[in-house]
Amino acid sequence: MDERQHYYINGIGIISPQKTFEHDQFLQEICAYESNVLTCIIPSFKTYISPGQLRRLSRMHRIGLTAATMCLRDANVQVPDGIITASGYGFLEETEKFLTEMLERNEKQLTPTYFIQGTYNALAGLIALSTKCLGYNNTYVSKGFAFENALHDVMLQLSENSTSNFLVGSSDEAAKVLYAIGMRAQYYKVENIPNLKLFDSQTTGTIQGEGSAFFMVSGAPSATTWCAIKDLQMVYTPQHEGEFNLALTSFLEVNKIKLSEIDVWVSGASGNIEHDHLLHHLEKTVLQQTPQIRFKHLCGEYCTAVSFGLWIGASILKKQSIPDILKVSTPEFSLEKIETVLIVNQYLNRNYSFVLLKK
Amino acid sequence: MSQRVFITGYGIITSIGKNTQENFQSLTLRRCGFGELSILDTIHQKDLPACEIKLHDQELREAAGIKTEKGYTRTALLGLLALQEAIHSAGLSLTDIRNSGLISATTTGGIREFEKFFYQITDLQQQGDFDQFTDTANPGEHCERIADHVGIRQCIATVSTACSSSANAIMQGAQLIKAKKIDRVICGGAEALSKFTVNGFNSLMIVDPEHCRPFDNTRKGLNLGEGAAYLVLESEALVNQKRRKPLAELKGYGNANDSFHLTASSPEGTGAFNAMNLALSVAGFSAADVDYINAHGTATENNDLSEGMGIQRLFREQVPYFSSTKPYTGHTLAAAGSIEAVFCMMALQHQIIWPNLNFSSQMQEITISPVREMMQNTVLKNILSNSFGFGGNTSSLLFSLV
């Protein structure tokens, strides 16, 4: 009776700085980057988007719409019941193009295309148009909470109608202008670091990433189910280690999950020694006995990077294997049966979240 | 059982007033905010008048009680002022605030400051006071800043669905309360005018240099505006603990996508119809229960046709009174939904229907026309408030007298 509702991931489409768009592979080939900026490995867009539509889409719209289309195909869903997208900075390349054109032309003779493309809800609108979806449509732009807000919204919508199929996804781009902002704000590392050495770093700052990941979420499982999402919680600006650890233990308690039941936890460590400190503390305390994996060396850091982490978690549960590239040495991984995965993400040491996944 | 959702307070700032009382007065006196721009630095100050709040950022800072802290964008300042009034109006204590959520909406966030300091910020060799606006150009920033300022720690979210944004913020808040995820959420939106939006909408050729005329046959486009408004949403359980009577109940909400074109609404008003219809069905109402519609009514050729058709299709022979308040405040984009929700609260409290200014000639494609004069002493129980946007986003909220 008190069994809480589960939400099933019945399809995924993901484009990232790794070759993630083919589901028969799970990080078998790894892309190494020498600079601090990781950009998407892209498939042929023409397989997914008509030429008529393609001509007016920016690079990131193409990536997002393709990831969404892959997800629909993976889930065998033609028209979703609702679409929710998430992005921290939106389509910054296009916003910047309109802005610089406006400044350079002194506000005269401006074309609207970049202005339209830069709109935050453009991707959700495009997906609605290309799937002819008249249902629920929303876009969250809450920095490091954007994807969690979107996922949480899906769970709310499904609690009102559990058989619906909701398409939820992220998109954030490694825009040059964001790199400038990030360097000034000291978000990125000053020194150059190969991405695969990110976690050897003992400095502040991280590396810039990007990507788009879409998930088909429903209240009911299907033949294409990857895993179930049991629960999600956000923690905003935890003040100290005690508060954060308590938030996690209460979250697990509410979900009746014992620490020993968690087979692996996915850490959203970003390679910034200061911002990662609560996660480092977790691995030494509450999650000391739990095998840990990390992923941001593969996709870089961006507002909605947790969506890459969700794909990692879902893939581990579906494929029952963990690629070595993700593993943090201790403690030992026992790979007999993986049933429960916990994702703990952080963004800028402000936006924290827990996502609990079940086989 | 799911929880009912009540509105227990609100706050507002627009070009027709910096608080509830001033806005109410302006509405009753037909006083509009439309005029030449003087605060925003643009070449279009004279040729593209808009509804600007005639307060400089420094004056907004003082009004919000910000002394030395840096990095407050105009959007954040407007939002903070409206939020402070909402908190006061609902009588929230510091503990109440800590246990509240904040769902805010914006389409531009701090783009106004970004466009001003763009060349300095992106040139890493330069240093200076502009540094405070390094990372304020993203939409989520204003929400976190406001939350941090007043001490909100739960449930922080920013919505951006173009001109329907704050209606969706309110809807999300209502759904969170209904599902018992939280007992109190402050929802709304904030939007400052910027060169970016003025030029963007101008490039779409939908800005009328004259005062806008919603639902009029001669309408030529919208006037832009700026402002912010927030509503305090509380659960039935919380309201029952208090002695104060809530202001209204949020009975219904609908969110749909028009799925027609990225920047144009369907001529038959599919999205508008679906959003309003959903709001009615969530409330368990029929069309005949609606006493007044606060229309989106931007005065663009496309919106008013689409919305008018949607209204006619849903209400058939019994179209309720409707009006657009955009001539008063201009189109405040992401903030429009919450600003107009506040106007609906005032309408319910005072039993007044706000006039649709500047209407003189009947649209040819539809047979209905908006309310032209302020109507008092009508019986208002249930009001629909529409907010539609680019990307096909259409939302409708249904407020009821308690």
Place this chain on the structure above:
Amino acid sequence: MQQSIEELTAELREQLIEQLNLEDIIPESFDENTPLFGEGLGLDSIDSLELVVLLDRNYGIKLKDPKEGRAVFYSIRSMAEYIHNNRAQA
């Protein structure tokens, strides 16, 4: 010397393909009389706004009302004729 209508059509074709990213969708049968909107090339309202700016930027011709553009932007030929007749004489 003013450009002839033929020279203008050739020039416009290049400008349109570039400005509206038509490379991948332009059919072999496309010529100066193919309708740009609707059944022809299938351009839409955003394209017509792009064309308004193209006229302004490249030929110094301002269209105030987007509706005015419907006849002007019917085809490349009609655009060329309009430019030919309305261009400010140098």
